[in-house]
Amino acid sequence: MNPRHWLPTPQKMSDAVQLRASGFTETSMRQSLGMVLVLGLLAGFIPFLVNWEQAATAGSALPLARLGAQASRIQATPLTYISPMFDPVILGETVQLIAGLPQPLPGWLAAFLSALGEWINWPLRWLALWIVYGALVMACNKALGATNRLQPFFAATGFAAAPLILVGLSPVPCLGRICSAVGVIWAFVVYARANEEVTNLPRSRSLAAVLLPLLILLILSLLALALFGLLLYLVVSAV
């Protein structure tokens, strides 16, 4: 198993993040897949260490440690406007009690396993974004007149993962959020450039193909949120 077959050269990655056309050619989908997975793992490493430390300090699995950390916030949340039946203080206490329940495994091991699971989720999320969003963009590309095929498209757009590695710095106070925002915007620009390069569409059409799925997803999310809110309101009213 030759690593060169699974990863593009650093020069290619450098060219791609600098938006040079040469960065998006002569790369296979296999190399892009490898790049997305490896960069996802690298980006998730610092958050993994932070999560492990947080969970190990609490002596429980990560979700419970996070839940315990949120208890004081829950107590301060004005939930009473939803319904008078939710007492934030009781809710906070219950959450604290749940977070403090013992588990069969030693605390550090439960903490490690949960932090490891959370780490593996990083490349899986990036993979989902790459494939699912890519499929939608590809459909828009075709509708707007592109003639390219799936493999070169995925091979080129995988380079958007390169600047996204900055998101891995998110646990760093203050700087982390700025780095994350820069990483996301940079990744989007690289994605749009890769799409333009691989489809040979005019810039406006290429950009429209990249943005259309985002718009559709936004509208669908808002609709789903509104439906969920309506459902919650009806349930609370009924109770």
Next chain:
Amino acid sequence: MCHFSPPPKQPAYGTVKIFECRSVLCYHCRKRASGLAQASCILRHGPTLIRIALRVYRPDSLRNYMLQPQNYPQFIGKALLLEPDPFVEMVDDDNPWIEGLFLCATIGVLVAAAQLVGSLLLTVSLPHSEALLNLVLAGLRQSALGDESLLETERTLRTLWPLLLAYTGYDSVGFRIFTLAATPLGLIGQWLLFGLTSHLLARAAGGQGALGQTLGAVALSAAPRLLYLFSMIPFVSVAAVLVHVWGILIAFRGLEVAHELPPWPAALVAGGAWLLTLLVSAVVVLLVAFLLFLAGGNP
């Protein structure tokens, strides 16, 4: 040493030549690529051409009459990367539907075993579910709910709790043992349904493939489910949307090859077949839920 095949006689084949080392020459633009995946000039002519060319020119020594399980990782890997080779091999196999059946069963067993291990690890990483439920109920009892509402809420929570546990794999090892058999069977059922609907739609769209070939090609769309192997690590969540969308992309490539369909009809057939499968699955789930409801919630 490359084996130069004689130029094809039929005009449609005249644009491509496949060598023994699997490199490809396009007569149309005179480009030579080192592998099928790189042969974008030929891929533009459609995978049909490649399939026909492979079938005609592949030497007998390279013909794969029965896929071997040791080749599955490479075979599945290529399908995940949307390369045409595995579809060509599957479609040209002696019994593509048997290969598909074995592939789905293997993936199903592996995934179920991984989920069983994941369920065990998740259960020991979290507090006992009964203690958790009792704490939630105790919290509810302290809320300002009326007696009647409280009883109703508690009853609903107790009914939904086992379903929630079974869904998440938390404290439901018994259920996961049951899924060791149910997952492969469910996957095979889904594959058959997806394959049949794909075949009917592809035929309606002018496809040429046989049912066995469709089933074989579509079976590869189960490959992304191998991502669920990661669920043996607790708290790993594989997005269902990723598995389904990737599966549709693979089915799209498979239908292109098996039915010799152009890209747009193949995409519509793959998407339509998935929607139909989803609809039928939803109806089946609703029917089972209705039967459970009639039985008073006891299976």
